[in-house]
Amino acid sequence: MITPKNCPECKNSLEGEDIFLEFLKEYKNEAKALQAAEYFGWSEENPINFSRCIGHYGYNEDFVEEWECPDCHHKWKAEYSDVDAD
Numbered sequence: 555m556i557t558p559k560n561c562p563e564c565k566n567s568l569e570g571e572d573i574f575l576e577f578l579k580e581y582k583n584e585a586k587a588l589q590a591a592e593y594f595g596w597s598e599e600n601p602i603n604f605s606r607c608i609g610h611y612g613y614n615e616d617f618v619e620e621w622e623c624p625d626c627h628h629k630w631k632a633e634y635s636d637v638d639a640d
């Protein structure tokens with residue numbers, strides 16, 4: 555799934571906090587935070603950030619159909635590439 559990095563409408567950045575750091579804040583335990591972050595595909599070599607984008611799910615709950623910007627509430631259709639068939 556491709557998470558948009560910017561809102562197409564207001565152009566605000568939609569990148570949130572680093573996933574590992576977010577979990578570390580929550581758990582205050584490095585091992586536990588790491589485990590949770592890795593579940594999301596985070597690794598030290600390839601850190602990823604949470605997205606601030608709001609996902610609207612369709613009939614299939616694995617699929618985000620539409621994104622919504624948390625700032626201007628603009629909505630747009632989610633795009634899926636052939637490469638990333640997640």
Ligand SMILES: [Zn+2]
Nearest residue numbers: 561564623626
């Ligand atoms: Zn926006």
